[in-house]
Amino acid sequence: MDAVSPPPVTSPPSTRPHPRLGERVLTAVSRDPLTAPNRRRNDAVLTVAVAALALLLGLVVKDGRDPDALAWLLLGGAVVPLAWRREHPGLVLALVLLCVAPYHAMDNTHAAPLPASLIALYTLAATARPRVTLLVGLGVIGLTLTVMFGVGADEGLEALRTSGWIFAVLVFGVDVRVYRRYVASVVRRAEHAERTREEEAARRVAEERLRIARDLHDLLAHSITLIGVQTSVASHVLTVDPDRLDRAAIAKALDDIAETCRTARGELRTTLEVLRADGPDWDGPLPDLAALPDLVRAAEARLTLRTGDGPLPSAVQAAAYRIVQESLTNAVRHGGPGTGISVTVLDRGGELTVTVTDDGDGDGGGAGPVTTAADGAGYGIIGMRERARSVGGTLSAGPRDGGGFEVAAVLPLRQSEVSA
Structure with a gap:
């Protein structure tokens, strides 16, 4: 008869729930942008998406002149630096502004470079100090209003009306930065508390080992010393005058050795019970x-x-x-x-x-x-x-x-x- 092979052993399915969308978003937002995993790849994908959106807005939206070759070149120059926005947020914002300012000054489609500008502003606000963010925000708004009023009064008023979006993006970036710092401080406190608990546990273990070492030393050293002395007494009685054997002295020495062994065994059993006890605070009977x-x-x-x-x-x-x-x-x-x-x-x-x-x-x-x-x-x-x-x-x-x-x-x- 052919042997029946046992069924394959399968590991139990994981019971860990899959994180929901909101949890994944909060996790992504709370990460340090400079240490987030796959940040280069994500920024490259974001740059491609922003470039596609800018191209679509430049072709569809009609709030200025249709972009010509120079305008498309400036628009591309405002989008490409976004691939390095995490490593150099200030430099990326400066490059974006250098391309966006002449683009708007030529009255090209004003909606096309907006996504790249807002992302650059957000990145700086989420990584720089609030004071720097405030100064940069005022500078960007001032530059935008200057360029747009240079194009025309209507364009300037429209830019003034929509400049609140710039402040909104900057406030959102600062809020994200504060939230990340709060999460980092909570994590540091938790890690410090864990280290403190581990150090306290290690200290208690060391103290307990020292206490047990003292008990064993006191018990064994004393008992072995007494046994050695009592054995020497018995040996002395046997060797000094074998013809006149003092049986009573030998019996007493052997009885003392037996009593010392019983005492040592009892105290050793107590010490071992301490080691085997389930309760962490049980010390057993003390002498x-x-x-x-x-x-x-x-x-x-x-x-x-x-x-x-x-x-x-x-x-x-x-x-x-x-x-x-x-x-x-x-x-x-x-x-x-x-x-x-x-x-x-x-x-x-x-x-x-x-x-x-x-x-x-x-x-x-x-x-x-x-x-x-x-x-x-x-x-x-x-x-x-x-x-x-x-x-x-x-x-x-x-x-x-x-x-x-x-x-x-x-x-x-x-x-x-x-x-x-």
Whole structure:
């Protein structure tokens, strides 16, 4: 049996409505004449149409002498420059007037050059400043009346009567120019607003990426450091005196490693939920001061925690927690063996002070690498300063006079002092 070929896939018809005539006209009028598409071709077609109309008027209308060879030559000289009317509107109008003035002075058919004259006037009015348009209009009317009164009184009065058309064309051209400038300003404002929205979105994305980077750094650096220290303790117990194995110490070290892994896994899950959340403003649960005792106990540090009865801002609590966490990480990593660490968190009414000190000798890096991080080689102190700055606070970090290292942060508690 022959295989049946599937029917050809056809794209769905476009549902975009075809623009109506009025919309197309407004679009054409609102374009910049110097950047409109196919402007050369359109002006060439317009020139041919105006030439045909001038020829028809010169043969049919009898409001003057029938044009002779010179008149036809002048009439052609007034029409041909229209092909370059957009690029050089002033020059085109001057060439048209140079041909039209002697044409009318010889009392040829006066209606024939009228379309070319009005189009040249309109082009200048639609591209030049209104003051220039006004001066040119007065000059053209004055020249027209002078030439026509030179031909005859009746012709002069008729030109005076119909000179309102010149003003009408000039006013229409100025109105089109103003409309184009208005449309251009609206487009520029819309583009500026779009750029502003894009920049704001990019800024928010950058801030969110920085916040997530800080969270991941604080979480992973602290957890991995503790796991490394606890693993070293277990290894030390196993290798120092294998014959007298301290099973309790090894079990405690392994339990601490397991607990650190569980804590890190939970916080990592929270961070990933932030990334996967649909709501743009959902931040997930933030660490608070209630979690500080467990954090400090895991690092075998001393904690002094005194806060008032009232609730503290969650953002301040989270910043304080992360600052303590990073400080403990640095102290455990760089302080050397047997380092004593002290953590003090005090609510002083209008501000929360966080101080983390250690008495490490710095042999394993101590203040040196931490100071290097502050100089830009690492991200620990940079991240802590950003944490403090995010709630309107300040942070200082550096070696202590008597040895060791100290991190001190001041975090304002009043909402008016906290900068988002």
